[in-house]
Amino acid sequence: MRDCYSVNNHPISAVLGYIEAGTFAIPEIQRPFVWSRTQVRDLIDSLYNGYPCGYLITWKNPDVRIKGGGKSIGKTVLIDGQQRVTALMAAISGQQVLNDDYEYVRIRIAFNPLSDDDESPFAVPDASTTKNKAWIPDISELFKPDFDAFNFVLGYVQNNPGANPSKVNQKITDLLGIKARQIGVIQISPDCTIDEVTEIFIRINSKGAVLSQADFAMSKIASDEVHGGAGLRKAIDYFCHLAVKPEFWSKISNHDQEFMGTKYAGEIEWLKNDHDDIYDPDYNDVLRVAFMHEFGRGKLADLVALLSGRDFKERTYKSNIADESFAKLTKGVERVFDKNNFTDFVLALRSAGFISSGLVSSKGALNFAYNLYLTLRRDPNIAATDVKRYVQRWYVMSVLTGRYSGSSESVMDRDMRRISENGFLQVFDEIIRGELSDAFWNVNLPQRLETTSTRTGAWLVYLAAQVKNAQNSLFSTSLKISDLLTTMGDVHHIFPKAYLTKELDATKGLYNQVANYAFVEKRINIAIGPDCPGEYFTIAKDACENGSDYFGNIHDISTLEENICGNCIPDDIFDMDADDYRRFLTERRQLMAAYIHEYFKSL
Numbered sequence: 001m002r003d004c005y006s007v008n009n010h011p012i013s014a015v016l017g018y019i020e021a022g023t024f025a026i027p028e029i030q031r032p033f034v035w036s037r038t039q040v041r042d043l044i045d046s047l048y049n050g051y052p053c054g055y056l057i058t059w060k061n062p063d064v065r066i067k068g069g070g071k072s073i074g075k076t077v078l079i080d081g082q083q084r085v086t087a088l089m090a091a092i093s094g095q096q097v098l099n100d101d102y103e104y105v106r107i108r109i110a111f112n113p114l115s116d117d118d119e120s121p122f123a124v125p126d127a128s129t130t131k132n133k134a135w136i137p138d139i140s141e142l143f144k145p146d147f148d149a150f151n152f153v154l155g156y157v158q159n160n161p162g163a164n165p166s167k168v169n170q171k172i173t174d175l176l177g178i179k180a181r182q183i184g185v186i187q188i189s190p191d192c193t194i195d196e197v198t199e200i201f202i203r204i205n206s207k208g209a210v211l212s213q214a215d216f217a218m219s220k221i222a223s224d225e226v227h228g229g230a231g232l233r234k235a236i237d238y239f240c241h242l243a244v245k246p247e248f249w250s251k252i253s254n255h256d257q258e259f260m261g262t263k264y265a266g267e268i269e270w271l272k273n274d275h276d277d278i279y280d281p282d283y284n285d286v287l288r289v290a291f292m293h294e295f296g297r298g299k300l301a302d303l304v305a306l307l308s309g310r311d312f313k314e315r316t317y318k319s320n321i322a323d324e325s326f327a328k329l330t331k332g333v334e335r336v337f338d339k340n341n342f343t344d345f346v347l348a349l350r351s352a353g354f355i356s357s358g359l360v361s362s363k364g365a366l367n368f369a370y371n372l373y374l375t376l377r378r379d380p381n382i383a384a385t386d387v388k389r390y391v392q393r394w395y396v397m398s399v400l401t402g403r404y405s406g407s408s409e410s411v412m413d414r415d416m417r418r419i420s421e422n423g424f425l426q427v428f429d430e431i432i433r434g435e436l437s438d439a440f441w442n443v444n445l446p447q448r449l450e451t452t453s454t455r456t457g458a459w460l461v462y463l464a465a466q467v468k469n470a471q472n473s474l475f476s477t478s479l480k481i482s483d484l485l486t487t488m489g490d491v492h493h494i495f496p497k498a499y500l501t502k503e504l505d506a507t508k509g510l511y512n513q514v515a516n517y518a519f520v521e522k523r524i525n526i527a528i529g530p531d532c533p534g535e536y537f538t539i540a541k542d543a544c545e546n547g548s549d550y551f552g553n554i555h556d557i558s559t560l561e562e563n564i565c566g567n568c569i570p571d572d573i574f575d576m577d578a579d580d581y582r583r584f585l586t587e588r589r590q591l592m593a594a595y596i597h598e599y600f601k602s603l
Contacts, residue, residue: 009182010185012180012182033086041120048175056081079219092143111135113134113167114160213301217287217307221307227322227326227327236287240281243271244280247272250272279360281366288371289370293335295329296417303325309325345369361455381424393600397432400436442593459514462568469599473520473521477554484519491518492517492519495578515584515585
């Protein structure tokens with residue numbers, strides 16, 4: 001790798017000074033602090049004892065010309081070490097931090113100058129430390145500029161008779177020495193690409209964690225004062241939090257009047273009454289959808305470069321590119337926020353049978369589908385009445401094929417570029433014909449159903465298809481699959497596992513095949529017990545023919561046959577026993593695949 005970074009040591013006091021002066025941009029100060037109080041205590045203890053606490057990694061934003069002349073001096077963005085620096089600001093500087101509920105809290109660390117050498121002098125304050133005068137309840141008081149060590153030690157000794165003033169003074173001096181401790185700062189050049197920055201991060205970070213491209217983007221947004229980045233950053237955070245916890249709105253409206261005065265407050269207020277959990281995007285999702293929609297690209301690394309004013313052709317930074325990019329991103333984010341857009345998109349998912357978060361397995365597929373919905377709403381070649389249908393079919397295709405699973409950025413980027421260059425209708429036709437060929441429906445899809453995972457896309461789409469078709473649960477005319485899915489009901493083994501274990505010595509991998517699952521009412525499941533399917537299906541058939549009572553509530557043979565067909569069970573199930581189990585799995589997978597195919601064509 002080319003030489004694109006430098007390594008320097010800075011005293012902690014200097015780092016905290018950079019933060020207070022705004023030289024270092026730490027957007028995580030405005031996001032939930034995820035460290036526990038114990039972790040903060042351990043960090044202070046390590047610094048006190050002179051142990052290293054890792055490197056901070058910073059990235060200098062490019063300097064670009066601003067309107068009216070002159071230069072906008074790029075801030076230094078802290079891309080790794082936010083939690084450590086935030087912990088220091090909380091414990092030493094006494095600043096409040098946001099917890100997971102977006103409440104401002106103080107994190108206090110207590111200090112005991114009289115502690116033995118074999119025990120830590122630091123603690124998270126509790127009832128025992130509060131009652132014990134040997135404990136200083138909040139070390140931040142000692143780091144204040146007007147702290148008088150001489151008078152403090154005198155008062156401490158008076159409250160703790162027998163304490164050695166010299167020893168206490170030395171311990172206080174050692175504590176204050178934390179601010180002089182050196183911490184390594186890796187300064188990455190603005191000329192480095194996102195890939196180079198990520199590589200540096202991975203090689204230096206001891207855990208080898210992958211640095212999120214969305215984290216880069218959010219850091220860049222928050223540090224841009226010229227374009228109001230901090231406000232946009234906060235709006236994205238609040239939107240994502242409200243999507244999960246609508247009741248959080250009361251905290252925003254009561255405690256963040258600055259935000260309430262922005263346009264974003266009115267744009268996300270509707271979430272206070274939204275309790276749907278089918279699609280709860282995080283900030284990574286919001287950025288991806290907005291970026292794909294407005295820029296026609298799928299790689300978030302490009303977003304950071306564009307927000308910095310990167311001219312990809314000339315390899316320079318230009319203010320007009322940064323201006324245009326921020327404006328486009330803001331517009332895209334606001335379209336993501338829009339109530340009509342968001343709720344109409346979720347309605348498209350619901351009407352396709354995806355009625356709960358339990359039926360959603362791929363955030364990538366959801367993100368691309370929402371981006372597609374926003375894009376088609378603006379496409380003059382697509383009738384408004386057709387938008388949902390295209391979105392549904394694309395979403396189902398991508399889930400069935402795993403198109404956006406795993407590392408999907410390159411696929412998203414390629415799809416967006418193809419749509420931009422050739423138009424959606426042509427790309428849609430090419431991809432649907434290419435991905436969902438006869439071979440897929442007849443061979444590949446049955447193979448995908450050969451699994452024990454209830455999170456596989458094919459199984460989830462099968463359930464969505466049953467929901468859309470208002471299919472009744474097995475042996476029932478009154479309880480639908482959708483009713484059981486909302487509570488996740490009882491998943492019945494058509495060939496009961498106790499039966500298969502007894503007859504075939506079957507393992508979990510054999511009896512827990514999804515092709516052996518059907519949703520039934522709990523009382524029916526209990527009544528069936530470990531019976532052979534040929535026996536209990538025959539009991540149901542005989543009861544329908546002679547009008548007698550049994551475990552189900554279907555009482556005529558045609559309705560029973562329709563129910564069996566709707567649950568994709570082979571029609572010769574009445575004659576099956578353990579010897580037929582593997583054939584049953586093969587046949588049912590084929591029936592399920594055909595059922596999904598018909599469902600797809602109906603969208």
